[in-house]
Every structure is written in structure tokens, then in C-alpha cells.
Amino acid sequence: MTERREIAVQIGPISPAAPGALYQQIVNGFKREIGEGRLAGDTPLPSFRLLAEQLLVSIITVRRAYEELEREGIIYRRQGLGTFVAADGRERSRAAKRGHAEELIRLAIQEAKEAGLSSAEAKAFVIRITKETPSEE
Amino acid sequence: MTERREIAVQIGPISPAAPGALYQQIVNGFKREIGEGRLAGDTPLPSFRLLAEQLLVSIITVRRAYEELEREGIIYRRQGLGTFVAADGRERSRAAKRGHAEELIRLAIQEAKEAGLSSAEAKAFVIRITKETPSEE
DNA sequence: TCTGGTGTGTATATATAACATATACAGTTG
């Protein structure tokens, strides 16, 4: 009865050369796909073996990534059945991304201060760089 | 003849619990001290043993931190003599901090986009959070 | 002057922990 449609998840590129652990890159990729709305609630994720094969990574690495995503309530796993996007997965992914973005901003302000700028100058620096940043794609 | 004044470098807190490797925390601490102008050019840094004792860290960890700082041209080492702040150490530290801050801002914008925001919305988000951030200390 | 002590940085071999892996096991469904 369960219509198991094949999903072509675009996670990559996953690379040992890229910053962050492999499993973390996978976690981040799924948060992006789910947060941007391309994977709705209860959508089945690729199986461990399929995704491992696609990403040229071991099953354990995929497992670890899924564990992390489940810990954050973004997906859920059912033995013998598969892994699925949680009902509120999108909201949780977006909240995680927003929270991470805020943390990065705080760090950026801190770094600007440690470059010798005053508090006001540091914030002005962040705002200027933000405005100057080209809008990719 | 060489007046070796004792310098009380405030690097800490260095902790295994804090994010980043111990040597990286030390590197960051010196970049901050030098970038904010508290350590001028040719100022002698603490010896490996003294700093290792103060920070409750091994000599090798201090050595690795100093190696990284030398690689970036912020300090220089002289066997048998000691380690010193480079003449243009402040500029290099500040440049490194500014560059890092810019990278963090780019990442923050990217994260905001992946939370489901448009490019313009993501930038507005970053600017809003920046303005709302309290100016600590 | 020269020599040795005490400071500096340097080098090698060794633990520890996070990360990634291969292989075998267990639950679900038709």
C-alpha cells in the first residue's frame, strides 16, 4: 500500500576535503533540503545503503547523520521500514538554521571587535559587508 | 642588557570543553591580544614552558600554536632566544580577524537562505540581528 | 677569556579520541 516513490535527494557535494566531518555535511545538506521545502513531512529518505552508495560514503556515516537529524527532531527512523521527514521537520530545520545564522553573526561581530574595532564600528562593518555581498544564484 | 620585562598575557580561558582545539584557542587568543593592540611589535611572548604551565597545557600544544602564528607572519621565533611579536603583527592579526569576520557573515547569509529566506530577506535578517545584538562590556 | 648554568626553542616516539569503515545481525513486508 505504501507508495514508495523514488526521491532524488540532492545533498552533495560531500567531500572529505570540504570543511566539517562527512556526517556533518550530510546533516547540513538535509537541513537545507528540508528547510527550503523540497522534502515535506513523512517523505521517505533514501535508505542507508542507497545514500551511502550515491555519496561514496560508508553506511555508518549515513547512519550517524540520520541519528543526528533524529536527535534534533527533524526526521524519524523505523526499523525495517525506513527513515522519514518529521511532520514539523521543516520548522525545526528552519529554526536550527536561523539559530545558527544568529550565532555566526555574533561571532562575526566579536571577530570584528578583536580586529580592533569599537562595538559600533564592528556592527557597521558587519552591515556594510552584508550589503556588499553579491546575491549568488 | 636585554631588558626582559615580564608580560602577563591574558589568553584564557583555554578549555578542552570550549569549541575548537586547544592550540587553536591559543592562536585565537594571541590574535585578539595583538589585534587589539595590547602586544606591540618585538614584544617577547611567554616561553613555551611558562605559558604551558599557566594554561595547564603541554609544551607541544603551545609550540603548535606558535607555529601557526608564525606561519601567518604574526610572530617570529628564535631558537635559544624566544618568541616575539612581528613588526607588522598587529596589521596581520587584524587582517586575519577581518577576513574571518567576512567569512562568518557570508556563512550567516547562506544559513538564513537555507532557512527558507530569499536573498534579500536573508540580508535583512542579518542586519536586523546585528542591530539587535547588545554591545557587551 | 672561557666555561658552565639556565634560560630559550626543537625533535622524536607515544597516548587518546573523534571519525570512518567492513561485516554481521535484527525487524518489516509481501
Add this chain to the structure above:
DNA sequence: CAACTGTATATGTTATATATACACACCAGA
């Protein structure tokens, strides 16, 4: 029972941190 799914255990690899022994620079005292 066959073919999927997720699960668990033992193992290898790498970055990080360590202890110990070595080499160079200065300077006080013979």
C-alpha cells in the same frame, strides 16, 4: 522466505595532545 529496511560490534585511520630528551643563546663567575 526473500528482499528490502534499520541496528550493532569490532577495527582502522587521523588529528590532537602528551612526555621526554635534545640543541642553541646568553651571561655570570672563575
